[in-house]
Amino acid sequence: MPNLPNxxxxxxxxxYVASRLVSQAYREPLQELGLTYPQYLVMLVLWEEDGQMVSQIGEKLQLDSGTLTPLLKRLESANLIHRNRSESDERKxxxxxxxxxxxxxxxxxDIPEKIGTSLNSWEENELTxxxxxxxxxxxxxxxxxxxxK
Amino acid sequence: MPNLPNxxxxxxxxxYVASRLVSQAYREPLQELGLTYPQYLVMLVLWEEDGQMVSQIGEKLQLDSGTLTPLLKRLESANLIHRNRSESDERKxxxxxxxxxxxxxxxxxDIPEKIGTSLNSWEENELTxxxxxxxxxxxxxxxxxxxxK
DNA sequence: ATAAATTGAATTGTGAACAATATATCTTGT
DNA sequence: ACAAGATATATTGTTCACAATTCAATTTAT
Structure with missing residues (x-):
């Protein structure tokens, strides 16, 4: 980036750059699991609490159905999740x-430890x-x- | 995000979230200029120094030709840039x-000041x-x- | 001088991000 | 009960990110 005064x-x-670098750093280890970075984040949310609605996941990841629906369909194709309409409320x-x-x-x-070995050398308070x-x-x-919204 | 111990x-x-929020914050003001956020970044690079090669822009933004070529073609369609092969080296x-x-x-x-009014209230040293x-x-x-690479 | 390697950009294909819209279901107000 | 509004997800269309490949132009090594 140019030396902006701003x-x-x-x-x-x-x-913008950091986000993409992080995602790239996760790419290789995640590839062994057959996941992309956004898919990994969705799985983290589900491992935390199974059986969530699309909108709950969306709230946690700040993503809408336009992004999540196709992503979740890919996770379904990969046989990692099921998508079922709620019986009590067919919209969900x-x-x-x-x-x-x-x-x-x-x-x-052990995905995290495979990455960011460089982060390990940071001062604790720099990270926090x-x-x-x-x-x-x-x-x-x-x-x-x-x-x- | 769940309360990860990690x-x-x-x-x-x-x-990941912050990057998208920043891009979203720029969306509305940039829309008046007919630019997306990545296009805006490319224009910043060009306003800094005109006449750069695709690879130079790519180096500054950490983007490859797969991303830049179509983006630059859109900027060309919008009549904001010209794309010409170098005479001394036809590859460039x-x-x-x-x-x-x-x-x-x-x-x-004045795009920046239209955004992040909240950032203005930060302590100077927090920002730096x-x-x-x-x-x-x-x-x-x-x-x-x-x-x- | 020419074959081999390298370079710079373009192309192809997949997955995201997101605005805008659509569709179906549920809830509310009267 | 039923029209009007709200809600939850899906769909459509555009742009981006990026791996992998291709192609042409240039450089190099022999």
């Missing part, structure tokens, strides 16, 4: 892990600092975009 | 701003701290992904 543009650009689609989907959690356990400030930025921008 | 996954997820494609492309810089000037740490993470992950 911290705002600069910061946005940095997040409940996502449940299949047995292979549950079993994959064990294989995914970055984490805290990033979450703060997320909070601010979530409000900025409040016209959405 | 800072690594957590941080990656935060960057030189990107030059058209007059409307140059003129757009003036309109884009976040910026510094994000750049450090980028550096680390760039090396992690060094098998690429």
């Amino acid at each position: 911290l705002q543009n600069d910061l946005g650009f940095d997040f 689609v409940v996502i449940e892990l299949t047995y292979p989907g549950k079993a994959l959690q064990a294989k995914a356990k 600092n970055l984490s805290t400030l990033t979450k703060k930025l997320i909070k601010d921008f979530t409000q900025t975009n409040s016209w959405k | 800072l690594q996954n957590d941080l990656g997820f935060d960057f 494609v030189v990107i030059e701003l058209t007059y409307p492309g140059k003129a757009l810089q003036a309109k884009a000037k 701290n976040l910026s510094t740490l994000t750049k450090k993470l980028i550096k680390d992950f760039t090396q992690t992904n060094s098998w690429k």
Whole structure:
């Protein structure tokens, strides 16, 4: 990026690049599980709590059905999840892990340590600092975009 | 995101969300200029220095020709740039701003201040701290992904 | 000088992200 | 009960990200 005098543009650009680098770093280890990074995030959410609605997953990942529906269909094709309409409310689609989907959690356990070996050398408070400030930025921008939804 | 005990996954997820929120925040103001966020970044690079090769732009934005070629063709269709093969080396494609492309810089000037009003209330050192740490993470992950390229 | 390797961009194919719209189901107000 | 509104997901269409491959132009090594 050029040497912008503008911290705002600069910061946005940095997040744009950082996000893609993180996703790329996960690519190789995730490939062994047959997952993309967004699919991995969905699986993390489901491993945390099985049987969630599409909208619940969407809320946690800040994604809408336009993104999630096709992604979830791919996870279904891969036999990792089932998609079933709720009986009590036919509008809702409940996502449940299949047995292979549950079993994959064990294989995914050591994904994080396969990555970011460089992060391991960071000072503890640098990491928590970055984490805290990033979450703060997320909070601010979530409000900025409040016209959405 | 679930309350992961894992800072690594957590941080990656935060960057994933933050990046999309930033891009969404830019969407509305950029729409008036007829630009998407990635297109805006390309224009910033060109406003900084006109007449760059595709690969130079790619290096600055960390994007390859698979992403840039179609994006640049759209900017060409919008009459913001010209794409011409270099005479000295026919493999190279030189990107030059058209007059409307140059003129757009003036309109884009106050894009940043239209956004992130919330960022303005941050402590100065919080912003620079976040910026510094994000750049450090980028550096680390760039090396992690060094098998690429 | 020419075959082999390299380089720069384009192409192909897959998966995301998201606006806008559609569709079906459920809820509310009267 | 039923029309009007709200809700949950799906669909359509555009743009991006990126791996893998292709193709032409240039560089190099012999």
